[in-house]
Amino acid sequence: MSFQPLSALSRVLASVDAPRNLRALYALLAGFCLAGLLLASAQSAVARGDTLLSAVWLGLALAVAFFGVNTTGLLLMDQARGLPIRDPQDALADALRSAHRVLLTLLACLALAAAGVAVLAGLLWATRWPWVGAPLMAVVLPVGVLLLGGLAFIIVVLVGPLAGPAVWAGQRSSGVLAFLRRRLRHGLPETALLMAAVYLLVALTTAAVSFVVVTGGKLLAGLAILGAGIELPARQLLAGLTGLGPRSLSANGVALEGGNLGQAALIGGGVVFALALVLPTLVWLRGCCAVYLALTEDD
Numbered sequence: 001m002s003f004q005p006l007s008a009l010s011r012v013l014a015s016v017d018a019p020r021n022l023r024a025l026y027a028l029l030a031g032f033c034l035a036g037l038l039l040a041s042a043q044s045a046v047a048r049g050d051t052l053l054s055a056v057w058l059g060l061a062l063a064v065a066f067f068g069v070n071t072t073g074l075l076l077m078d079q080a081r082g083l084p085i086r087d088p089q090d091a092l093a094d095a096l097r098s099a100h101r102v103l104l105t106l107l108a109c110l111a112l113a114a115a116g117v118a119v120l121a122g123l124l125w126a127t128r129w130p131w132v133g134a135p136l137m138a139v140v141l142p143v144g145v146l147l148l149g150g151l152a153f154i155i156v157v158l159v160g161p162l163a164g165p166a167v168w169a170g171q172r173s174s175g176v177l178a179f180l181r182r183r184l185r186h187g188l189p190e191t192a193l194l195m196a197a198v199y200l201l202v203a204l205t206t207a208a209v210s211f212v213v214v215t216g217g218k219l220l221a222g223l224a225i226l227g228a229g230i231e232l233p234a235r236q237l238l239a240g241l242t243g244l245g246p247r248s249l250s251a252n253g254v255a256l257e258g259g260n261l262g263q264a265a266l267i268g269g270g271v272v273f274a275l276a277l278v279l280p281t282l283v284w285l286r287g288c289c290a291v292y293l294a295l296t297e298d299d
Contacts, residue, residue: 005190008294012197016205017079018286019279024075027088028285029278031068035061036274070095070102070164073285077168080289104173105163109180113151120144157195158183164285165292183295194294198287206280213276217269 038061045054074091127137166176
């Protein structure tokens with residue numbers, strides 16, 4: 001069966017229903033919140049001068065975020081395939097067993113890209129030689145621009161978005177690499193078109209969420225300070241909406257006021273910030289799953 005652009009595009013546009021998957025929303029929100037707490041611990045360790053402990057906290061934060069994304073991806077792949085959505089704890093167990101395939105695939109692709117960059121660097125170094133330097137530069141410059149730009153393009157529209165969904169659909173690392181090679185050789189334009197639609201959906205979702213958060217935050221600040229007489233600066237009241245905590249607030253030169261009320265405002269704003277971050281991420285992950293399924297419909 002040949003590639004059907006309209007059918008594939010409709011499948012991708014259906015990704016806007018990702019926030020309806022409450023199990024995926026819960027998994028991603030829990031993972032991001034836990035990773036944020038670990039990052040805060042890493043910042044505290046840095047402030048105390050404990051570099052080793054900071055590195056440990058940072059590594060744990062990255063691991064939690066990575067497995068959280070893979071857990072969410074498995075739940076969204078169930079939704080995209082029209083299958084019963086598994087429980088989050090089952091998805092987490094499956095992610096712990098299979099997420100290493102994503103890492104292996106990405107490392108293999110990055111190794112190939114690094115080899116090409118190393119060859120290019122060697123050719124650039126060779127342009128310092130007399131006699132051959134100038135003619136070599138005339139060749140290396142356009143080749144290098146196309147090579148580096150092409151690698152960046154392939155990572156953004158092919159490797160980065162589709163390695164995870166291929167694993168979540170049950171592929172092993174070798175199968176994922178074969179899929180990526182096949183799409184690179186025979187289907188890169190179609191893949192780029194579908195991923196462009198996904199990025200557009202994510203941009204529109206981000207714009208809508210940002211409008212709601214910014215507008216609602218400013219109206220609430222006016223209501224709280226002018227209407228209810230809450231004695232908190234507007235900047236502090238809205239700081240949590242931008243992801244700032246007490247330490248970050250102090251680093252920006254703003255003293256934490258209001259005692260428990262100020263702390264509660266930061267916590268509440270942080271919840272809104274986490275939701276604003278999670279919703280576009282859900283749409284992106286769901287869109288990547290849809291693109292993978294659309295591209296593998298023939299199989």
